[in-house]
Amino acid sequence: MKLEFRQKILEALGIKEEDLDTPDFPKVNKDNWRVFWMLHDIRDFSFEEFIRRRADMEQGYMDGRVIVRLQKMRDILGFPIVVSSGYRSEEWNRKIGGAKNSLHLVGKAVDVVFNNTKEKMALISVGALFFNGVIVYDKHIHFDLRSYPYISLGGKQD
Numbered sequence: 001m002k003l004e005f006r007q008k009i010l011e012a013l014g015i016k017e018e019d020l021d022t023p024d025f026p027k028v029n030k031d032n033w034r035v036f037w038m039l040h041d042i043r044d045f046s047f048e049e050f051i052r053r054r055a056d057m058e059q060g061y062m063d064g065r066v067i068v069r070l071q072k073m074r075d076i077l078g079f080p081i082v083v084s085s086g087y088r089s090e091e092w093n094r095k096i097g098g099a100k101n102s103l104h105l106v107g108k109a110v111d112v113v114f115n116n117t118k119e120k121m122a123l124i125s126v127g128a129l130f131f132n133g134v135i136v137y138d139k140h141i142h143f144d145l146r147s148y149p150y151i152s153l154g155g156k157q158d
Helices: 002-012 033-039 064-077 090-095 117-130
Strands: 082-085 109-113 133-136 140-144 150-152
Touching: 064 109, 064 117, 064 140, 117 133, 117 140
Parallel strands: 133 150
Antiparallel strands: 082 109, 109 140, 133 140
């Protein structure tokens, strides 16, 4: 039932499910970013937003589906989406207390911050259409490409 509802909403928005996949770019890195950016019409994000630490720039990558889905969300919402965390190295993930099996480690997760309750609610509502994993924290929302649907409104405090 949920899947049918999701498909109906995406269809009403003029978005096809296949538009959310990027089989040509399972790993977007600093070397292929420009080509990915042009092919998938990524207008509102830079590679550096997804790989925050300079030390991670060489090995860091993102699953292209995360970036495409964030761009689609941005197009729908009409306000900037600010990425606070994308790819994380094991070292950095450990240092900040991230989960050992975090999808940030494989470029399949992103955290975004919001300015107010209106933005927060809009991000949750639209994000749940594009990502299976949605975890709401006090100061940010985590979106990921886990294989099963999961929404939590009670993430641990920042």
